[in-house]
Amino acid sequence: PASRYESVPQPPGDAIFGIVKEFRASTHPSKVNLSIGAYRDDQGQPWVLPVVKKAELQLVQSPSYDHEYLGMEGYAPFVQAASLLVLGKDSKAIKEGRVAAVQTVSGTGAIRLAYEFYKNYRKDAPILLPRPTWPNHPQIAVEAGIKTLEYRYYDAKTKGLDLAGMLEDIKAAPPRSIILLHACAHNPTGVDPTPEQWKQIAEACLSRDLDVFFDIAYQGFASGDLGRDAWAVRHFEERGFELFVAQSFSKNFGLYGERTGALTCVVGSKETAAKVTAQLGRLTRALVSNCPSHGAKIAAVVLNDPALYAEWEDNLQTMSKRIQTMRDQVFDILTKELKTPGDWTHIKNQIGMFSYTGLTKAQCTALRKDRAVFLLDSGRISVAGLNEGNVRYFAESLDWAVRNV
Ligand code: PLP
Numbered sequence: 001p002a003s004r005y006e007s008v009p010q011p012p013g014d015a016i017f018g019i020v021k022e023f024r025a026s027t028h029p030s031k032v033n034l035s036i037g038a039y040r041d042d043q044g045q046p047w048v049l050p051v052v053k054k055a056e057l058q059l060v061q062s063p064s065y066d067h068e069y070l071g072m073e074g075y076a077p078f079v080q081a082a083s084l085l086v087l088g089k090d091s092k093a094i095k096e097g098r099v100a101a102v103q104t105v106s107g108t109g110a111i112r113l114a115y116e117f118y119k120n121y122r123k124d125a126p127i128l129l130p131r132p133t134w135p136n137h138p139q140i141a142v143e144a145g146i147k148t149l150e151y152r153y154y155d156a157k158t159k160g161l162d163l164a165g166m167l168e169d170i171k172a173a174p175p176r177s178i179i180l181l182h183a184c185a186h187n188p189t190g191v192d193p194t195p196e197q198w199k200q201i202a203e204a205c206l207s208r209d210l211d212v213f214f215d216i217a218y219q220g221f222a223s224g225d226l227g228r229d230a231w232a233v234r235h236f237e238e239r240g241f242e243l244f245v246a247q248s249f250s251k252n253f254g255l256y257g258e259r260t261g262a263l264t265c266v267v268g269s270k271e272t273a274a275k276v277t278a279q280l281g282r283l284t285r286a287l288v289s290n291c292p293s294h295g296a297k298i299a300a301v302v303l304n305d306p307a308l309y310a311e312w313e314d315n316l317q318t319m320s321k322r323i324q325t326m327r328d329q330v331f332d333i334l335t336k337e338l339k340t341p342g343d344w345t346h347i348k349n350q351i352g353m354f355s356y357t358g359l360t361k362a363q364c365t366a367l368r369k370d371r372a373v374f375l376l377d378s379g380r381i382s383v384a385g386l387n388e389g390n391v392r393y394f395a396e397s398l399d400w401a402v403r404n405v
């Protein structure tokens with residue numbers, strides 16, 4: 001044989017990157033890319049946050065800037081600031097030293113690291129994932145060798161939360177399994193529980209003694225308010241849960257390719273926190289040795305400087321407001337101008353980067369083929385791909401699909 005690896009099967013293509021490729025190949029003058037989950041400005045371009053640019057310059061010009069390895073646990077000024085960011089200044093766990101935390105290779109690396117920890121120290125516990133969820137949640141579990149189960153989350157009829165189904169599934173979960181919760185801006189649906197609903201979810205998790213694992217990839221990016229987007233995590237801490245929290249700084253700092261993240265864990269005692277941190281460091285050493293430093297150093301400059309922090313909050317407002325404006329405009333064009341059949345309030349009510357439009361697979365295919373509007377087969381759109389220049393074309397195309405496909 002030409003190669004001993006001949007029998008390696010071709011994996012299925014990645015749904016999202018496949019559509020990006022189709023978009024790039026399209027020569028349609030009005031083509032719109034709504035597939036990829038990355039923020040775009042009103043010209044459809046990537047946006048380097050002004051505060052990030054400023055902090056980066058300050059950083060590289062500092063005489064002490066270097067490219068040395070970070071330790072296994074990461075860059076301490078970043079890691080501490082990350083824990084404080086998500087748990088808040090009133091966190092009892094922080095005050096009592098019950099926080100274990102390390103830097104990770106962005107949000108994805110934090111999820112992988114948490115799974116590795118669970119595999120070692122919560123042997124054989126399955127992890128419950130929402131249906132639907134970010135496809136990497138189950139994929140990482142497969143590679144880490146962790147069994148996954150699902151809980152109901154999205155109700156296609158209301159295009160909102162299936163709270164009753166979710167609570168029922170949590171209460172029927174194997175006791176002491178692990179549950180993964182999206183802290184805010186649920187990907188792919190854009191549907192989040194309200195504070196009242198979160199309280200019921202916490203209650204249900206307590207009733208099965210679940211290990212709770214939050215994934216927070218959109219803190220500050222979702223609502224523009226850092227505290228509001230972390231409300232669920234902080235509520236669970238107040239309720240006395242031990243928590244693992246995977247933090248991504250890709251979206252809220254626009255540091256996508258710099259792979260900036262952290263895993264913050266609230267545990268029962270200071271002694272346990274020290275051991276958990278050391279174990280996470282040990283696992284990091286075996287997985288990636290240590291994390292990329294540049295993004296973490298940029299984020300640390302911003303997070304630890306009150307003036308830059310305030311500027312960052314302002315940049316977060318710019319991004320979240322622009323996305324909300326696009327949601328409002330789509331809604332207004334569909335309902336007030338085009339009188340598109342159906343109820344479109346979910347476009348406004350869903351939050352964060354994504355919206356589950358409720359379009360059928362056939363409608364999505366037709367939109368790609370006939371209108372060069374590139375959205376996923378699930379009907380998910382990345383709202384950040386809309387801008388003043390293409391929002392009308394998008395709404396008119398959606399109207400066309402609803403009426404004709
Ligand atoms: N979790 C969710 C729900 C996400 O949507 C993402 C990014 O799309 C991530 C985690 C992690 O992304 P990254 O590894 O780029 O930080």
